[in-house]
Amino acid sequence: MAENLFLFIAVLVIASAFWVVFSPNLIHSAVSLLFTLFGTAGLYVFLYADFIAATQIVIYVGGILVLIIFGVMLTSKIDSPSIASSSANQFIGGMGAFAIFVMQVAVIFNTPWNIGSEQSRDATVGTIGKLLLTDYLLPFEIISILLLAALMGAALLSRRN
Amino acid sequence: MTSIFDSLQQSLAFLNLDLFMLLSLIALLGGTVIFLVMAVNALVAVYFERKVSAFMQDRLGPMEVGILGFKGGKKFWGGIGQTLADAIKLLTKEDILPKSSDKFLMILAPFIIFSGAFLTFIGVPFAQNIVISDFNIGLFYIVAMSSIGVIGIILAGWSSNNKWSLYGAMRAAAQIISYEIPIGLSLLLVVIVSGSLHLGDIVQWQESNRWFIFHSPFTFLAFFIYFISIVAETNRTPFDIPEAESELVAGWMTEYSGFRWALFFLSEYANMLIVCIVASIVFLGGWLSPLHLINIFPESWYILDGPLLGLFWVSFKAVILIFIMMWFRWTFPRLRVDQLMYVCWKVFIPFALANLFFVSLWELIF
Numbered sequence: 199m200a201e202n203l204f205l206f207i208a209v210l211v212i213a214s215a216f217w218v219v220f221s222p223n224l225i226h227s228a229v230s231l232l233f234t235l236f237g238t239a240g241l242y243v244f245l246y247a248d249f250i251a252a253t254q255i256v257i258y259v260g261g262i263l264v265l266i267i268f269g270v271m272l273t274s275k276i277d278s279p280s281i282a283s284s285s286a287n288q289f290i291g292g293m294g295a296f297a298i299f300v301m302q303v304a305v306i307f308n309t310p311w312n313i314g315s316e317q318s319r320d321a322t323v324g325t326i327g328k329l330l331l332t333d334y335l336l337p338f339e340i341i342s343i344l345l346l347a348a349l350m351g352a353a354l355l356s357r358r359n
Numbered sequence: 360m361t362s363i364f365d366s367l368q369q370s371l372a373f374l375n376l377d378l379f380m381l382l383s384l385i386a387l388l389g390g391t392v393i394f395l396v397m398a399v400n401a402l403v404a405v406y407f408e409r410k411v412s413a414f415m416q417d418r419l420g421p422m423e424v425g426i427l428g429f430k431g432g433k434k435f436w437g438g439i440g441q442t443l444a445d446a447i448k449l450l451t452k453e454d455i456l457p458k459s460s461d462k463f464l465m466i467l468a469p470f471i472i473f474s475g476a477f478l479t480f481i482g483v484p485f486a487q488n489i490v491i492s493d494f495n496i497g498l499f500y501i502v503a504m505s506s507i508g509v510i511g512i513i514l515a516g517w518s519s520n521n522k523w524s525l526y527g528a529m530r531a532a533a534q535i536i537s538y539e540i541p542i543g544l545s546l547l548l549v550v551i552v553s554g555s556l557h558l559g560d561i562v563q564w565q566e567s568n569r570w571f572i573f574h575s576p577f578t579f580l581a582f583f584i585y586f587i588s589i590v591a592e593t594n595r596t597p598f599d600i601p602e603a604e605s606e607l608v609a610g611w612m613t614e615y616s617g618f619r620w621a622l623f624f625l626s627e628y629a630n631m632l633i634v635c636i637v638a639s640i641v642f643l644g645g646w647l648s649p650l651h652l653i654n655i656f657p658e659s660w661y662i663l664d665g666p667l668l669g670l671f672w673v674s675f676k677a678v679i680l681i682f683i684m685m686w687f688r689w690t691f692p693r694l695r696v697d698q699l700m701y702v703c704w705k706v707f708i709p710f711a712l713a714n715l716f717f718v719s720l721w722e723l724i725f
Contacts (some may be wrong), residue, residue: 203381225517229464232471233508249496252503260506260539269512271525276521323496323556 211237362493384409453616464518469622471511486669516611527610544582544711562645592642597691639676
């Protein structure tokens, strides 16, 4: 049961990710990304990470994907339904992508994954909060400074001269 | 037995199904319940809205339509056949797909919006333990799932290939994304005070203390920020600029007809019900009777609580809030786009942030 569901979600994620890359229409890519992000949230649920799954949806589906669609619609001719994506520099891009792929595969095979029968069904929210404010306080604050800088940069760029 | 999901799992145990069949059956039953709630809610809410508009603006139509010869007089029951006629009309209307639209996305968009409302309902409790699945992160789940709908709105507006639709979708997206922030901030305040994201725990806190709206001046303010923001979030007057009839025909819904338009309608009223139920659970004591307002009475006075009465109290509070939203709609004029953004970014968000700071101080001191 769980295996079948996992396989279904994994196939959904991979297939929709393929379509994000290969779809000739940018908006269709963005819609396909919706299913990728949703499937990833489903994979988090499989890891008992309920809070991360909901965060994934709130940030990526509700925020970033909407921004991407906005960007796509505002950059090109906005009222034509055939915003096409072109491809250039195929060789260099392909080499870069391949290098990243090799790197990721190396990381996957060199990480000591914690595969065991122990399961954690406790609520994760409290633990995450405690860790963020104790052990990981510095990275947490650095990320918030980064976000603040991005916010100010956006406000500066969008200001009328 | 903390949710419908659990109790179904227990009561269906005698069938001796394997896990896959059992879960599918439960999902089917739960989904049917949600769909029925959504459909009945839309039927009743449309009738309610027509009557409210008729009483407030002297509209004659909603007072006339009868059913099987039953006219219902000129007051409450007049026009009882209107929703039935509406439903039949919507389902039998011609289904139009404009020639130069993006057909795939135009068909997909209403279903994304509908799924957003549907998924949100899974975590919304109608009374104590009457919830499809009882999430530990209930409040956050509801906020997360209700942010899906906006993608459907953008797609609907863009795929229609119509300038009014596109403007409507742009306005709707900007509005919904902006107003999510004050909503999140005012709900965060409740989470800080009660220390839990679980809706049952939040009501439990209110049972042992008092309703959140009367807990401190800051939660009082937060309720109003939340309520005005959800009016904007559901795209209702005075914040209905995405579908402003006088300028944009019908906004992002312009090119839709028939069943797919009915899906928009269903999701809109479902979203209204969801946000009003959340408001009544989080701020107005949920399934607690009004005696829990300030909790000064002896224990034996609380005779108005219970499973069925809890259901009554949640729906009662939600219906009152829905009525207030309709009251807004038929009495206020529409805001301009810049006024809408001003209210959100320069009034609500600073106030909500200050609120968050002061409520933390309040909790430290008292």
